[in-house]
Amino acid sequence: MTQEKVVLNTNKWIDNYADYMYNYAIVRVNDSDLAKDLVQDTFFAGLKSAKNFQGKSTERTWLVSILKRKIIDYYRKINSKKGKAEVRMNFYEDGENEGNWLEERVPQSWNNASEKAIENEELKTQLESCIDALPEKYGMVFRMKTIQEFETEEICKELDITSSNLWVIIHRARTQLRKCMEDNWFNS
């Protein structure tokens, strides 16, 4: 029995899948230029390996699987960045106080917290600016878990990380965000 050759409709890729893939990428990386680059790289990679497409999935599923790999590569790249991306620690790292709050990082009481928690545009702008100030990988995981509300398992699979790794990242992102919101919103 001869196997039928599956032909990809590459001329229609942009019209059919660019928006879906761009949206897929941007909710994960939150950067339009980067999302465009990832989509472009995915299409090129797709063209290069078109002969490997066996038609077991749809064209879109196949392209998205390539895009997912590109996102993992990007995550690994930002994960290996040191220096600027390092976060100020909130807890003693050793000694008899190990794991306890550093004095200067102890949560302060908030002025009019309930009044300040009322949703408005100004609050959204401040929150976005605090999320943007997070190290890139923390921002990415925080957005996927908290803003896009992805399942833990899904994020771990997509970024190739363990769940304990995810919770450490979420914890660091949230403590840093809390401090930023405390300084710039609740006590400003």
Next chain:
Amino acid sequence: MFKSFRITCNEATTICDKNQYGEATLLEKLKLNMHFIRCKICFSYTKQNMTLTKIYKGHAKSCKDIKHCMPPKDKELLKEELSKFNV
């Protein structure tokens, strides 16, 4: 026995964060509540964390409704690039 329930503030706040997504285990919640008895700072952190979760959820709701589309001019550029590759 209770010694094994003793956790640091770092661990307590990690559990607290996990709990904001409803994913802390029963044992973790137990450890967290025992930690609160001796640590008012983490108790206050938790209260503030709940306020923040409310804010994040409100923000999530408005963000999730947005569907991003690639700008038409970028699509055209991409088409040109891909056509070069196809030649």
